[in-house]
Amino acid sequence: MGQLASLPVFFDLAAKRVVMAGGSEGAAWKAELLASAGAHVDLYAPTEALDDEMVALLAAPPVSGRILHHDRPWSTDIFAGAAIAVGDVEADAEAQAFACAARAAGVPVNVVDKPAFCDFRFGSIVNRSPVVIGISTDGAAPILGQAIRRRIETLLxxxxxxxxxxxxxxxxxxxxxxxxxxxxxxxxxxxxxxxxxxxxxxxxAERDAQDFVGGLARSPEAGGRVTLVGAGPGEAELLTLKAVRALQAADVILFDDLVSDDILELARREAKRMLVGKRAARESCRQEDINRMMVQFAKAGKHVVRLKSGDVSVFGRAGEELNELHRENIPVAIVPGITAASALAASFGVSLTHRDRAQQVRFVTGHSKRGDLPEDLDWRALADDHATTIFYMGGRMASKIAARLIANGLPETTPVAVAANLSRDDETKAAGTLASLGAIVAQIGVDRPILIGVGRVFAAHARAAAAGPTDVAEVAAG
Structure with missing residues (x-):
């Protein structure tokens, strides 16, 4: 455990007495918060010192606890029997007096916006009661704490x-x-x-949960299941929230070669991690072995996450895995991911379906099981000047892809965009024309994960490449 600036605790205030001084808007927020936790708040402030927010709060009964207004300033005799004390006072001298009086009575004290006189601080709160999350920056950056709260709110x-x-x-x-x-x-x-x-x-929901408890009690392996998770193009921040939750609930993770270390870092620490990647021209794990491992671990009662780069359902051989799991009656769920084509569009700052340039978008595999071009593709249909075509896993076939498209009528001047290791720190990309596609891919490196985009949506980048080095953001803006 590293050093803590302060100790986060959750203090039961139900029916406990809390003393407050002050009638400002800030005091009203604190009083409402304390009452929501069940506290009996004794508020000391002259009526003429109450802001509109405090008047409104006193007029409406709180959802829990109570707030009792005492029409007079605070004094040293108010602290007896209090669990905590909160003061909203302007002058440092009065703040010091309030803090000293509370401490003399053995009562922890908070003086609003005056950290020097505080024994504890209020943080930002995410309320999903009975789940309550408190966020503290130790008084150093309250706005940062609020920004963190907003981020957590989106997760819960x-x-x-x-x-x-x-x-x-x-x-x-x-x-x-x-x-x-x-x-x-x-x-x-x-x-x-x-x-x-x-x-x-x-x-x-309660009956279903009770049935699951019974099933586990009778048959421990009943908890086994598989989740097919799309890891996206590589950057950890492009994972979906549901994907992160699956990783953090996994017992076993079978991951592809292209899944980044940053993504694996988000997984549950105790999870068993096994590389089962399949890459061209490299020693690979057979699909049959992957299927066997998923079944074996799931039947042992484990939650297996099959972590695939990109989207599970786009050239990820998910169909074979789903068939095997269904055959074995193993529960399986799919968590989709961001496919590489979307990352390509984001990297080049284009729309794959720009209404003036492409009426459709196609995702096409760039190689067959035999390691050559797929022979069952309709190349004449792919040679469409009013479509955007994205070739996956086509690095080694780039020159042949270009030759086939040109032979079937697509102009040599058709713009192309090529990227390797999309969304990662070592991402490399280039643009040009169909005639130069093979040379572009060779320059980037055929052994890297390559994605090829063909179509007029990349025209600005092709022109910029012909003119000389230009920042991609400038091209997209233009």
């Missing part, structure tokens, strides 16, 4: 409150029927997956 659906309440109801049954360790964790991981949805628990 409002429905989480209902699921947390249901978890409280189920806890005793889980403890009674499931042994500590893998069985309990299997239940709570599956329960948590459902909790992180936008839907609140319905009337069937």
């Amino acid at each position: 659906p409002p429905a989480l409150a209902g699921w947390a309440a249901l978890a409280s109801k189920l806890r005793a049954e889980v403890v009674d029927r499931l042994a500590p360790g893998p069985l309990r964790r299997a239940f709570w991981e599956r329960f948590s997956d459902r909790a992180f949805t936008t839907r609140a628990p319905d009337a069937n």
Whole structure:
């Protein structure tokens, strides 16, 4: 454990007395917060010193606790029996007096916006009660704390409150029927997956959870399942929230060669990680072996995450894996990812379906099982000057792809865009024309993960490449 600027604690204030001084807007926020935690707040401030926010707060009963207004200034006799004290005072001398009086009575004190007189601080709060998250910057950067709160708010659906309440109801049954360790964790991981949805628990949720507890108690392997997860093009921030949750709930992760270390760092620390990548011209794990491992681990009651680069359903051989899992009656879910074509469009700053240049977009594999061009492709249809075509895994076939398209009527001057290691620190990209596609790919490197875009949506980049080195952002803006 590294050094902590302060100790985060969650203090039960239900029915406990809290003393407050001041009637400002800031004091009103603190009083409402304390009452929401069940505190009995005694507010000391002359009526004429109450801001409109405080007047409105006193007029409306709080959802919990209570706020009692005392029409007089604070004094040293108000602290007896208080759990905490909060003062909203202007002058440093009065702040010091308030803090000293509270401490003399043995009461922890907070003086609003005056850290020197505080024993504790209020942080930013994410409220999904009974799940409550507090964020503190130790008073150094409150605005940063608020920005962090906003980020966390997007991660926690409002429905989480209902699921947390249901978890409280189920806890005793889980403890009674499931042994500590893998069985309990299997239940709570599956329960948590459902909790992180936008839907609140319905009337069937409790019964379904109880049925799952019973199933685990009778057959421990019942918790086994597989999640096919799209890791996106490489950058960890391009993962979906659902993908991150799956990684953090995994027992076993079977990951592709192109999945970045940054993405694996987001996984549960205890998860077993196994590289099962398949790359051209390299020793690879057979698809049959991957299928066998998924089935084996799932039947042992494990949550297996099959982590694939890009999107699961785009040239990821997910169909074969799904067929095998269905054949073995193993529960399987799919978490889609950002496919490389979208990352290519973002990197070059273009729309793949620009209404004036492309009426359709096609994703095409750049090689066959035999390592050559696919022979069953309709190359005449692909040679469409009003479409954008993205070739996956086509680096070694770039010259042949260009020759086929030109032979079937696509002009040699058709713009192309090529990128390797999209969205990563070592991303490389270039643009040009169809006639120069082979040379562009050779310059970038055929042994790297290559994506090829063909179509008029890349015209500005092709012109810029012909004119000389230009920043991609400037081209996109132009």
